[in-house]
Amino acid sequence: MKKIAILGSTGSIGTQTLDVVRAHPEQFAVEGIAAGSNIDLVTEQALEFRPRLVSVANRELAEQLRSRLPQEIAVHYGDEGLIEVAAGTDADTVVTAVMGSMGLPSTLAAIDAGKTIGLANKETLVTAGHIVTERARQKGVALLPIDSEHSAIFQSLNGEPRERIAELTLTASGGSFRDRTREQLRDVTVADALKHPNWSMGAKITIDSATMANKGLEVIEAHWLFDMPYERISVVLHPESIIHSYVEFVDTSIIAQLGNPDMRVPIQYALTYPDRQPSPSTRLSLAKIGQLTFREMDEQRFPCLRMAFESGRLGGTAPTVFNAANEIAVARFLKGEISFLTIEDIIADALEQHETIAAPDLETIHEVDRLTRARAAKAFA
DSSP: OEEEEEESTTSHHHHHHHHHHHHOTTTEEEEEEEOSSOHHHHHHHHHHHOOSEEEESSHHHHHHHHTTSOTTSEEEEHHHHHHHHHHSSOOSEEEEOOOSTTHHHHHHHHHHTTOEEEEOOHHHHHHHHHHHHHHHHHHTOOEEEOSHHHHHHHHHHTTOOGGGEEEEEEEEOOOTTTTSOSGGGTTOOHHHHTOOSSOOOOHHHHHHHHHTHHHHHHHHHHHHHTTOOGGGEEEEEOTTOOEEEEEEETTSOEEEEEOOSOTHHHHHHHHHTTOOOOOSSOOOOHHHHOOOOOEEOOTTTOHHHHHHHHHHHHOTTHHHHHHHHHHHHHHHHHTTSSOTTHHHHHHHHHHHHOOOOSSOOHHHHHHHHHHHHHHHHHTTO
16 A cells, blocks of 8 residues: 655645545555645545644644544644655655645655655746756655646656657646737736636636746746756647647657546556556547647747746746746735736746846755745735
8 A cells, every 4th residue: 555645635636636545545545634724624634534644834723623633643734744744754655736836845855755756846846946856866766747747748758768859748728818819818807817718726826827827837847857958848739638748759759648637647647656547537538529729839928938938948046036926926916916917027027137046055046036026026016
């Protein structure tokens, strides 16, 4: 039986990971879960899966949780609690699904503890890819992608040598506003932006999908996961979200991974790799789908994708700035403080004002992240 810990258990990836566990109770045991402030849901999860350790956002929530759970389940909180769930249990695999750059310290702790990483926190590689991948290499730890696009590439590669790869292509649904012009985006609402046509995801990633910042983050993540230069990574618009990404090889052959939009499939593959097991997902019928369509990606229409590529090529602290500015900008949009298009302006402003530092250490990354967030919180107010 494989033992797992889940960082971000009450989010979209976390709850779907527990769906996979629920479908295969004989194969998985949950050793630890870490959540934020959804105290009711994390209580339900702890009572159902009986992990040894649970962590929540702060002391007050931890005290509430202790009164609801049996004594044999230890309760922790805050950053230290997140790290304890990541590294302090007997879990074989740690699913890192917390949102944003806060997932970096706990992911590094899990790597240092020798855990296999089921990676659903793309910001970890975006902000510190050079550190994370080198640490994983030193510790002999596998980074198994959970994002549908990176899982698709991972499955399509299937052991092929890197020198045989011509190009990696990430597919993008286009998000909530894929068929709208930039002029039509000026007055869109939060409610409009949260209506993703294909996927059921959390609020932040749904907004990122609409701006295409999410695809930009995935490009940077793919660079680190597959050791691929940006010149050999591309993005294509694929509204149906059936081909999740594909690989072209030097002989012009293309291998793709297809399936209905269901995150439980890449989650389960990361948990069972290299094996495959029956999935709770609905089987794909191409005959019922009828046709698959594709469009060239327009970086003028989606400037966040262009800025992500530019940040990735600059390297150093530039991707940290892109990510931090985007996180703050999206949070401000969700609160109604700024318009949808101002998200792009905040990111552009942060990048223009930043002088990139090459090969930063963790302390530098944290400081750049902090300064960028402070600037983004006040920009265009």
